[in-house]
Amino acid sequence: MxxxxxxxxxxxxxxxxxEILSETCxxxxxxxxxxxxGLHKLDITDNKTVENFINKEKxxxxxxxxxxxDPNLCEENKEVATNINYIGTKNVVDACRKQGSKLIYISTVYVFDGIIGNYQESDQCNPIxxxxxxxxHAEQEALKLADPVILRFDIVYGFNSVKKNNGFFSKIIRGKNAEVNSDQKRQPLLVDDVCNAIKVILERNHSGVYHLAGSENIIKYELGLALERIVRNKSELIPIPEKQQIARRPKDVSLNTSKAKSGGIMFHSISEGVELIREQYEGSCAQ
Ligand SMILES: NC(=O)c1ccc[n+]([C@@H]2O[C@H](COP(=O)([O-])OP(=O)(O)OC[C@H]3O[C@@H](n4cnc5c(N)ncnc54)[C@H](OP(=O)(O)O)[C@@H]3O)[C@@H](O)[C@H]2O)c1
Structure with missing residues (x-):
């Protein structure tokens, strides 16, 4: 790789x-x-710094x-969101082009408007x-490269360690007053499955757009309750409906993952994912 x-x-x-990729390369x-x-400081909004980093590390x-x-933060801070998500990606793309590095860009289901659902990679994008x-806009920059990979997915869940960023699960661990959407079906993807998908993509030299998703749809609040049972018995989560959120959410952004599956990419079920997180969390707490 x-x-x-x-x-x-x-x-x-x-x-x-x-953690996962450093085991093999x-x-x-x-x-x-x-x-x-061990990590290098880098601000992707500064094009010279990005170019120097890629040029040095090759x-x-x-x-x-x-x-x-965070869609709500982006809605309230449009200039900052544009600088990081679009200009920052353009800087990364330019540096990859100059160095000849292959780019894997991480995108989102929110490029779709959620009207038809079961989206394929070739379906029309129309973010709301x-x-x-x-x-x-960042995807469109990435696609100007020779053989980029773009991965789109819905909410990712998983666990790194008690001291690290655990995404949605960090919110569950914190508990107190954690508000979780209660009226929209989501298609959660285990973070370990994203890493394994990237390994397969690199080993088989795939390129293009890929949709990644767990096989089941679930309301985020229900996923939250399943994850919360790993850390406490009595729930502290607060269910909130979509209309109370600042950024609009598309109605049905379920993804069709046939292309990924036929390319050798596999996904855990939610119950398997929750069990894996339980093992990882209990192992991390015992250290
Ligand atoms: N999590 C999900 O459910 C989900 C779902 C779909 C798509 N995605 C996409 O997946 C990707 C990863 O998401 P995540 O949940 O891992 O996000 P995250 O935990 O919020 O991490 C964001 C990362 O971006 C870095 N960063 C922020 N501003 C930067 C800047 N100006 N220059 C350089 N680095 C900067 C942060 O660094 P510091 O923390 O050190 O500041 C951090 O390492 C994102 O592209 C997101 O759009 C995520």
Whole structure:
């Protein structure tokens, strides 16, 4: 697979990618504000710094996970969201082009408007919130490269360690007053499955757009309750309907994953994913 650079190595997905991919190849990672041992500081909104980093590290593959990934924050901070999600990605794309690195860009289901559901990779994009718009513009930049990979998915769940970013599960662990959507079906994807998908894509030299998703649809609040049973018996989560959220959410952004599956990519069920997280969490707490 050669040398891999993970932009956003301090984030939820980036941390898991660092852990799993470094078992098989040399990996470097970056952080922006949450300093971590072994990671390089990098702000993707600064094009010279991005170019210098890629030029110095000379990665064969760049996995770009860095983003302002909260749709509500993006809606309230449009200029910052544009700078990080679109301009930042353009800077990463330009640096990959100059170095000849293969880019894997992490996108989202929010590039779709949610009207038809069961989206295939070739379906028309039409984002209805600002986060989705910035990610679609970023995809369009990535697609200007020779053989980019673009991965789209819905909510990712999983566990790194008690001291690290655990995405949605961190919110569950914190508990107190955690508000979780209670009226929209989601298609959760285990973070370990994203890493395994990337391994398959690199081993088989795939390129293009891929939809990744767990096989089941579930309301986020129900997923939250299943995960919460790992950490406490009495629920502290607060269910909230979609209309109370700042950014509009598309109604049905379920993904068709036939292309990924026929390319050798596999997905865990939610019950398998929750059990794996239980083992990882209990192992981490026991250390
Ligand atoms: N989590 C999900 O459910 C989900 C679903 C669909 C798609 N995605 C996509 O998956 C990717 C990873 O999501 P995530 O949940 O892992 O996000 P995350 O935990 O919020 O991590 C974001 C990462 O981006 C870095 N970052 C932020 N601004 C930066 C900047 N200006 N320059 C360089 N790095 C910067 C952060 O660094 P610091 O923390 O050090 O500041 C962090 O490493 C994102 O592209 C997101 O859009 C996520």
């Amino acid at each position: 050669g040398k891999i650079a993970i932009i956003g190595g301090s984030g939820f997905l980036g941390s898991k990618l660092l 040399p990996v470097v990672g970056t952080y922006k504000s949450k300093e971590q041992p 990665p064969d593959v760049v996995i770009h996970t860095a983003a302002m990934a 919130n600002f986060y989705g718009k910035t990610k679609l």
